[in-house]
Amino acid sequence: MTKIKSTTVVAIRHNGEVVIGADGQATLGNTIAKSSVKKLRILQGGKIVTGFAGSTADAFTLLDKFEEKLGAFGNNMKRSAVELAKEWRTDRMLSKLEAMMIVADKDDILIISGNGDVIEPDLNIASIGSGSMYAQSAARAMKQFAPHMTAEEMVRESLNIAADICIYTNHNLVIERVTG
Template sequence: MEELHGTTIVGVKNSEGCALAGDGQVTLGNNTIFKHGAVKIRKLYNNNIIAGFAGSVADAMTLFEKFEAKLEKQKGNMVKAAVELAKEWRSDKILRRLEALLLVANKEHLLIISGTGEVIEPDDEVGAIGSGGPYALGAARMLKKHTDLSAREVAYEALKSASEICVYTNDNITVEELKGEK
């Protein structure tokens, strides 16, 4: 059986908070749209962290569970939980075969976590993963740099732009956000 894949997630952080946006398309193999309305982002740890995935759906669900357990163990410290997940993901014989990426954010950090041990915090507080990630990333960077849009608006518009270019990204967009202290 071919694997189901989730695709594009974009995250934006600024002084007012952070937001992650995800498209709803799930692709079976390389050429069949299996679902239009999947939700690939969710709030974790008492609604203080947003996480999104791109890649194999089953693999991503496993990683969400592992990341939630690491958050509990680290008492909500997202950076420590991300590093612990990346270490386990890279060193475990079964986990290292998982094909997915995570994009996670809280009010202080935006991180990309991979199975090869990387925990990357983008310099410009904008990150994207998945097949439409490069398109969403470029749009989000320009929108953040040249407009006064909120993090939520930048994430939404960047993903909307990616959906117009990438065949593995649709415009059924879900956005989750965390507002900063004012």
């Protein structure tokens, strides 16, 4: 899978709720360009929430394509993700895009990459971006040792831990809940 240096996005399903969050830092090389970027998008009135890491323009192109796929495949998120990954990998223009996505609905959390990957993560924890392994490790520990926490608390704390370690991740968090 492509390694994206630029952000942290994490999604967690826990105790019947699905929550996704991202930090707000945008970097240009080794400089912070903006500290309050919104890297999450709510689709279908909150039934699907997406998060992206990588080039913003590339991510918006992919989000538009994903919405097209949702329309074409009856709002079936999993099928739309697979069709997007196939097109992303084989289309001459799309194959040059440098981004990754997490998409989540009430039933599934998926990671989509330009390599043709559509991954259903283990333990209902998905993470992408430069701080993803820090956030994922923290989330796994919380699921195991602090199951009383809510999914939102786990996402928030995972992102804060990643922000404490990863220079491409900050503490300006945006967190959304899947609602349907």
